[in-house]
Amino acid sequence: MPQKLIIDADPGIGDAIAVAIAMLDPEVDLIAVTATAGCVSGASATRNLQTVIELIDPPKWPRLGASESRLPSPSGDATRGYIDPVLLNGKTGLGDGSIPVAELHKPHDAIKLLTEQVRLFPQEITLLTLGPLTNLLAAQERDPEFLSLLRSVVCLGGSVSVGGDATAAAEFNMLADPEAAQKVLKFPAMKSLVPLDATQQVVLNYDQFARLSDVGISRAGKVLLEWLQFGLRASHEHLGLEGFSLREIVALVAVIQDRLVQTASHAIDIETYSGICRGATVFDRRTSRKWQSNIDVVESVDVQGVLDYFGRMLRRTEI
Numbered sequence: 181m182p183q184k185l186i187i188d189a190d191p192g193i194g195d196a197i198a199v200a201i202a203m204l205d206p207e208v209d210l211i212a213v214t215a216t217a218g219c220v221s222g223a224s225a226t227r228n229l230q231t232v233i234e235l236i237d238p239p240k241w242p243r244l245g246a247s248e249s250r251l252p253s254p255s256g257d258a259t260r261g262y263i264d265p266v267l268l269n270g271k272t273g274l275g276d277g278s279i280p281v282a283e284l285h286k287p288h289d290a291i292k293l294l295t296e297q298v299r300l301f302p303q304e305i306t307l308l309t310l311g312p313l314t315n316l317l318a319a320q321e322r323d324p325e326f327l328s329l330l331r332s333v334v335c336l337g338g339s340v341s342v343g344g345d346a347t348a349a350a351e352f353n354m355l356a357d358p359e360a361a362q363k364v365l366k367f368p369a370m371k372s373l374v375p376l377d378a379t380q381q382v383v384l385n386y387d388q389f390a391r392l393s394d395v396g397i398s399r400a401g402k403v404l405l406e407w408l409q410f411g412l413r414a415s416h417e418h419l420g421l422e423g424f425s426l427r428e429i430v431a432l433v434a435v436i437q438d439r440l441v442q443t444a445s446h447a448i449d450i451e452t453y454s455g456i457c458r459g460a461t462v463f464d465r466r467t468s469r470k471w472q473s474n475i476d477v478v479e480s481v482d483v484q485g486v487l488d489y490f491g492r493m494l495r496r497t498e499i
Contacts, residue, residue, distance in 0.1 A: 183208055184209045184211055184305045184306065184331075185208050185209065185305070185306050186297060187212075187308045187309075188214045188316065189215065190215070190216050190312065191219075191225060192220060192225075192228070192269050192310075193268075193273070193275060193407045194310070194425075194429075195219075195310045196228055196273070197408070197429070199213055199229065199232045200404060201432060203232070203233070204238075209240075210238075211242055212294075213232075213244055214244075214245030214290035214293060214315055215290055216290065217356075218251075218356050219268075222250065224273050225247060225273070226247055228274055230282070231281050235279065235400050236497075237400075244287070244293075245288050247289075252312065263346065263419075265352070268418060269410075275406060275410035290315055294307075294319040295319050295323040298323075298326055299329065303329065305331055306332050306334060307334070308334045308432065311336075312356035312361070313360040313365070314356075317359075327364070331370065332369075333369060334435050335353075336374045336431035337352075337373065338351050338376070338461030339377055340375050344460065349456060349458075349460040350459030350460050351461070354460070354461055358458060359452050361450045362452055365474070366448070368474070371476070372475065372476040375478065379481075382425070382487065384408065389408060389424075391491075401494070408424060411424040412424045429489075430478075433485075440485040443477060444479050445473040445475075445476055445477075446464075446474075446475055447469060447472060447475075448461060448462070450462070
């Protein structure tokens with residue numbers, strides 16, 4: 181039976197491709213996608229999710245939760261070395277192209293949709309977050325049983341020992357809303373973290389991208405390749421990386437192909453004070469641990485397995 185999944189995202193090229201892959205995977209029942217502000221505004225995230233849904237046009241469309249939330253704005257010392265997401269994703273979040281989409285006349289509020297769906301399917305839904313955890317905290321505040329009613333929560337974000345990507349100390353999703361991250365990740369519910377340490381292991385290089393050229397036959401395939409090509413170019417120009425990190429695909433795999441990842445139990449906290457360490461994920465890794473374990477963390481990934489899965493799903497655009 182396909183796994184019930186909701187994705188909360190701030191697309192962004194990586195998020196958009198992961199949402200598309202989830203809709204292409206027959207083992208996934210993507211019942212909803214919800215927008216949040218992160219690398220784009222809430223309004224842009226909503227539009228970009230609508231773009232992906234219309235592009236893939238799956239037999240069963242997921243419900244779309246809209247957002248009008250504003251972009252996070254790191255300030256002070258936290259901005260040292262901060263990389264503007266526009267450089268990596270384009271002005272709209274989806275590269276340098278523009279795809280017309282239908283206007284939503286009565287959009288569903290993302291927070292309301294999250295709480296309604298979890299009440300409708302208690303203990304059945306896995307919630308995958310690809311952006312900041314702002315929506316999850318808001319949903320928990322609206323319905324105090326929200327997180328407890330989920331089957332599990334899988335969050336893309338943070339790092340154990342490799343430092344940050346938005347700043348020297350902080351990963352972008354944690355830096356964008358560290359207060360929400362702290363409250364959600366320390367909540368006593370089934371949850372997993374997919375940190376930079378794991379996601380940076382899987383990078384699509386130029387040769388691997390070239391071997392995907394047969395994907396670009398359909399309109400959806402062509403657009404997904406265009407997004408990947410933009411991501412490859414931006415990663416080279418602004419990160420010095422000879423490839424495109426498939427961070428969001430690793431997070432998706434941690435949900436639906438969990439045999440491809442290895443996890444371990446950890447104790448986590450988030451730095452919420454202002455300064456150069458704001459948004460940093462802190463783990464108690466002492467020999468004699470003083471904190472109680474509160475989260476499972478993905479530590480290793482079957483890199484070839486993830487790349488093979490990604491290629492198989494992309495080729496489903498031609499079916």
